[in-house]
Amino acid sequence: MSDVIRRDPRAERIARNRLHPLHQSLVGAATEQRGPTGLLRKDPRAGYFMGPNGLRRIDRSGASHPGAATRVQRGTGGGVSTEPTLPLHQVENPDNFIVCVLDMVGGRLTSHDKDVLGQAHILAKSSAQTTAVTAVVFGDHREEALDKAGVDRLIHFENSDANHYQGYCPEQKLAALQSVESQLAPGHWLFPDSIHGGADLGCRLAARIGERPANHAWQVDSENTICRGGSDRIDIKRQTPRILLLAEECAMPIDETRHEVLALDVEHLVTPDQHIQDLGAVDVDPSQIPLAEAEFILSAGNGVKDWDQFHDVASTLGATEGASRVAVDDGFMPRFRQVGATGIWVTARVYVAVGISGAIQHLQGIGQCEKVVAINTDPGCDMVKRADLTVIGKSQDILAELLRLYKERQSGVSDDSATLSDKTESDESVEDQNKEARRVA
Secondary structure: OOOOEEEOHHHHHHHHOOOOOOHHHHHOOOOEEEOOOOOEEEOOOOOEEEOOOOOEEEOOOOOOOOOHHHHEEEOOOOOOOOOOOOOEEOOOOOOEEEEEEOOOHHHOOOHHHHHHHHHHHHHHHHOOOOEEEEEEEEOOOOOOOHHHHOOOEEEEEOOOOOOOOOOOOHHHHHHHHHHHHHHHOOOEEEEEOOOOOHHHHHHHHHHHHOOOOEEEEEEEOOOEEEEEEOOOOEEEEEEOOOEEEEOOOOOOOOOOOEEOOEEOOOOOOOOOOOOOOOOOOOOOOHHHOOHHHOOEEEEEOOOOOOHHHHHHHHHHHOOEEEEOHHHHHOOOOOHHHEEOOOOEOOOOOEEEEEOOOOOHHHHHHOOOOOEEEEEEOOOOOHHHHHOOEEEEOOHHHHHHHHHHHHHHHHHHHHHHHHHHHHHOOOOOOHHHHHHHHHHHO
């Protein structure tokens, strides 16, 4: 596997986009140039290469152009892969700040967060002042691509003995945002209008500082804002306020520049008045979650032969079951579990397609899924081309191995929790033991 040539889709997109700042570094010399009269002239010799039989052929992929080596990379040990370096965007001594409070579901940026950062840069460019896009992150996170997402400044409220930002704690987060408001006085506050906490926290901040927010905003500039209302059937136009709750796809995410991600220290000037206690998440049966709302879906197709094993894996992993049209028509799954344009459109964070070849209707139905994992025996099927991660092999063998690894991991966690419980003091209360068990889990 070390000598397998792997394509770089991002570099290919840059090579096709003549307006991208890195286009010339990938394709080399331009095939068109402007003559002395102002007319564009094409070089008829550019874009050709000599084939093995001595005939001249047109290179439509651009692989023979200088710099094309950056568009393919080999696996580990098969050569050094190179990736074009994005230009660095710097903001020195900013006069104004646009603060984006990100959801960071699972400790990583969501597509909604990236859209919010993209909208922040649109507002920053239209401002007459030197403006820095500032991201606010609570608790621990695992995101390593904040620079490529468009973050100029980062305010990271880490967990401490006095402030703990894990779980549902809107009062502590609101106190932290009030401290940012009093010290930075940002020109705009941007929140993702989502169920992951952005909408709730944005409304709380607006009520606390006396601002009227714009909800479900999807077209925003420095002067006017258009919001969706009436179940997305009408548009409401108003003057752009300081606090914006942005809808998904409100702007294009940043993908052409790198940013500094300089840390900003903010003192805690406001003491939270805590009345809410988070007792942890409530267990929910994944089979009762509608497909349109599920975040983790295990979907079956014609390649699944052992249905008892499939149901066992879905139940063990806590995934909502889905199916292709073929599996539904054959009677293995009910009709309300069908995924696709002729079934239900899903927006899961992780979508695992087991034995699904990838008909166009099915691919349309999973177009909004963040990560797609394909398990298939055909490496050339359309689902494999769409997937972010592919496992080639029989679904029965792969699911059995997945189930074994999961149970092995869970048994290791159980052993660790048992060791911790043995070390606790005998006079520890039952409530403290429950807290420790939730922490280990």
